[in-house]
Amino acid sequence: MQSCEISSKRQQQVLDIAFSGDWVMDAQLPPLDALLTQLETDKTLQTVRFSIQAVGRWDSMLVTELIKLIDCASGNGLQVDKTTLPTAIQGLLTLVYAVPERTDAHRNQQHNSWSQALFVASGKAIAHGKEMLIFVGEMAVSTVATLRGQAHFRRQDLWLYIQECGPSALPIVTLISLLVGLILAFVGAVQLSLFGAQIYIANLVSLGMTREMGGLMTAIIMSGRTGAAYAAQIGTMHVNSEIDALKTMNLDPMAFLVLPRMLALIIIMPLLCLYADLMGIIGGGFVTVNFFDVSLTEYLDRTASAVKMKDFTIGFVKCSVFGILIALSGCMRGMQCGRSASAVGDAGTSAVVTAIVFIVVADSVMTIICNRLGI
């Protein structure tokens, strides 16, 4: 521990403040309070002077203490004599006082009451909703323009995005769907075997996978995998002014960046869903055949008679809708991204959250509609 001291000597109207010792970062600083009160209360003082001949090493610690003393002294109308300071410190002090402090720049940390917070939050929610509507609107305009041939995206981009979100997602979709099929089989089997109706596990698994779980699980995987990636890609492009560059080249960013991504997901999602259904049925079959006394042929037979084309169609339609929602939320959050690294992170997070909320809400709505229509 370094030692440093401060002492003051009064000569008529002049206060001479003497520093000594090492004023460095790991030093134990002496308290300044007594000096500061003296500067504030002693009305007969006129000038403050510093002598630092006895100071050994010094760094920012000395300068910050000096600044405190000078601010206090000049705040109380005293004269500060800086000429006795070494030129190095004088130079630093000149720099510090060269630009006056921007007092209007300070931020007030306001603590709002909960009613205010609620008001602010609902205002934000409304603004978010508005942004979303604007995005969907722009999206629709761009789609129409592209269909009419007024806007373009590059075909090879579409192909790239299809590869990115399709084949490379297969391993994780395989794993998750197999396990979901397996879980469905176990859950169903516990109840069905009470009635000796293990054979209906096949119906449960195949219908559950094709109508509901296949699409839902694929959508959730893709929103984490692809939706977040879209938000991060477009967000980073925003940070690097790439989007502005596209606009200046007269390319519509909506058509150029968002449409091919959305199209890729719309094409890929039903295929992935079909694959997930198959994997789920295999996973369910594995459990049923191995643990519940049903032969493989029986299982396949029941599955084939249980699942109708309309079940597949429902799964497909749902999955396409999910694809649109994932691409929409990913690209939307990317386009709304701020211009910093943390904003890109926020965009990724909120893309996944938005996508999952949309998916689950849309799924419920579609399930209810199917039920009412009796399909």
Place this chain on the structure above:
Amino acid sequence: MAEACITVKDLTMTYGDFVIQRNLNFTINRGDVFIIMGGNGCGKTTLLRHMIGLKAPAQGDVCYGDQGLWQADPKTRQSMLARTGVLFQSGALLSSMTLAENVALPITEATHLSAKKVREIVSYKLALVGLAGFEDYYPSELSGGMQKRAGLARAMALDPEILFFDEPSAGLDPITAKLLDDLILSLSSSLSATIVVVTHDLDSIFAIGNNAVFLDAETRTNIDWGSPQKLLNESTHANVIRFLTRGDQAGRNSNNRQARSEA
């Protein structure tokens, strides 16, 4: 008389098999404002990355005093680099933190000062670079020049003995660039720190540099070193003169450049 602060010994820099510069040898003295100059893509910034411990050399070493940076074990290297501060080209402020938090980060990591004292040091550093009052701003709310100065405040947070600047005037208007140069000069005189500047801005080179090294892109080594003014007047290398006169050979004798450097 002058004490060597950093010595670059026989340094060869590569990316994979591609040699960027080979056999670099030069010395930076204590208290110098040292300029590393050269054309685009000659490896200036790469050299800086070697000097601040971000990239290991293919051959040779960078010595701080008489201790080799890359021969030392990682822990010693870290303590050697603790005496340095770096200002990156774009400021490299952490965007999720306010200016005050950015500047406070190295201080709170290296010392056990009270939060109040840290805040005082932060305000002092920000005042030094002319940003008093901007403590609670986020980097994205500032202009490029302000971000750069805030980056400088962070680089100076721990009172480093050696300050590295990567292209300090890049992307700044001439007036702001001049102010930053003045700031560098006054900091160099009042902090008695050694300052290493990577730049190709001729105005800055002549205004602040008292020693320099020229990295040549063709021969891939440092072909000349000395003070910028001396290089301009006495260098025998065509590339150095072309660089310092903006490709205008006649400019060497015109007093145009002279006038600029005195301004």
